[in-house]
Amino acid sequence: MNWDDTTDTSAGERLVGPVADREDQAVEAALRPKDLGEFIGQEKVREQLDLVLRAARARGATADHVLLSGAPGLGKTTLSMIIAAEMGAPIRITSGPAIQHAGDLAAILSSLQEGEVLFLDEIHRMSRPAEEMLYMAMEDFRVDVIVGKGPGATAIPLELPPFTLVGATTRAGLLPPPLRDRFGFTAHMEFYEPAELQRVVHRSASLLDVEIDTDGAAEIAGRSRGTPRIANRLLRRVRDYAQVKADGVINREIAAAALAVYEVDARGLDRLDRAVLEALLKLFGGGPVGLSTLAVAVGEERETVEEVAEPFLVREGLLARTPRGRVATPAAWAHLGLTPPRSQGGGNGQQDLFGA
Numbered sequence: 001m002n003w004d005d006t007t008d009t010s011a012g013e014r015l016v017g018p019v020a021d022r023e024d025q026a027v028e029a030a031l032r033p034k035d036l037g038e039f040i041g042q043e044k045v046r047e048q049l050d051l052v053l054r055a056a057r058a059r060g061a062t063a064d065h066v067l068l069s070g071a072p073g074l075g076k077t078t079l080s081m082i083i084a085a086e087m088g089a090p091i092r093i094t095s096g097p098a099i100q101h102a103g104d105l106a107a108i109l110s111s112l113q114e115g116e117v118l119f120l121d122e123i124h125r126m127s128r129p130a131e132e133m134l135y136m137a138m139e140d141f142r143v144d145v146i147v148g149k150g151p152g153a154t155a156i157p158l159e160l161p162p163f164t165l166v167g168a169t170t171r172a173g174l175l176p177p178p179l180r181d182r183f184g185f186t187a188h189m190e191f192y193e194p195a196e197l198q199r200v201v202h203r204s205a206s207l208l209d210v211e212i213d214t215d216g217a218a219e220i221a222g223r224s225r226g227t228p229r230i231a232n233r234l235l236r237r238v239r240d241y242a243q244v245k246a247d248g249v250i251n252r253e254i255a256a257a258a259l260a261v262y263e264v265d266a267r268g269l270d271r272l273d274r275a276v277l278e279a280l281l282k283l284f285g286g287g288p289v290g291l292s293t294l295a296v297a298v299g300e301e302r303e304t305v306e307e308v309a310e311p312f313l314v315r316e317g318l319l320a321r322t323p324r325g326r327v328a329t330p331a332a333w334a335h336l337g338l339t340p341p342r343s344q345g346g347g348n349g350q351q352d353l354f355g356a
């Protein structure tokens, strides 16, 4: 799947974009669950990780290396901090792009304390030489530091204390198999159910001292695209609205009115998503239509339509990418409150694709 870290920048900052913006970065630390018990949803991952960590603690050993994969904003960074907290270990945080030379990694590894958690975010963006050094460090807790250049270069082996590597990636498919295989435990984070996001919203509201009722939280959760980060962001915008336009208390009407102002619809589609769907339905009868034609019709770049709008529309089952072009699903017609054209012979892709 295409969850590139840079995807969102092409259409500017979106209220429903999954990647952290400046404001998110400033407030997220305060909203992060601190232990596994506080972490909402991801039942399987939580149960498995709990076992891995308990067992390591019982043995008095350092936990196995953990790989966290999943779309932006689902809680990878949060979980890495929880792992350290549960192990009572310090955490060192760095990222793939920050490690361009093997030497950068050697410096970090050689300064780790015993049992420390090394969190390597965006691990798929590390340089090749650093990656190879990491293999040995993960497996044998050893690195070879190369001193000098050319034929006179020598490798000085350096013992490392046992540590736990926690790698995070939005693109697990980009990880070379030898790297993937060196993790003892891999957790794949799924998008959250609305009921889980509702709990996220409630929890964040109470931390932010915002009063919200059950329906208000459900309304925000339903528009959050399965992503806690987006839920927290929408909550902040709704809070602003509630303070200015009402008495500060969030209920369903306030949440819906606030998000209408920000053009986030009941299903979490924003202006761009709706423009793409509307063009597809109203101008092209539901398709199939080529990506370039669709992009011109909405006045956006091809890449913006393909990388920013489409992934969520496809995930929601509103749009399908077919060899003959983009096609709207029956759910898309229903969502926009439009009636699909009836029996247009072979001219319309609806019939043969969906048997309507």
Ligand SMILES: Nc1ncnc2c1ncn2[C@@H]1O[C@H](COP(=O)(O)OP(=O)(O)OP(=O)(O)O)[C@@H](O)[C@H]1O
Residues within 6 Å of the ligand: 018, 019, 020, 027, 028, 029, 031, 032, 033, 038, 039, 040, 041, 042, 071, 072, 073, 074, 075, 076, 077, 078, 079, 170, 200, 228, 229, 232
């Ligand atoms: N399971 C959860 N329960 C409650 N809050 C959560 C949960 N998962 C994530 N959050 C909240 O969502 C926000 C984003 O989470 P986090 O930064 O861990 O995502 P991420 O997967 O690291 O994203 P990225 O790929 O962009 O680095 C945080 O503020 C965190 O509080």
Ligand SMILES: [Mg+2]
Residues within 6 Å of the ligand: 076, 077, 078, 121, 168
């Ligand atoms: Mg993160």
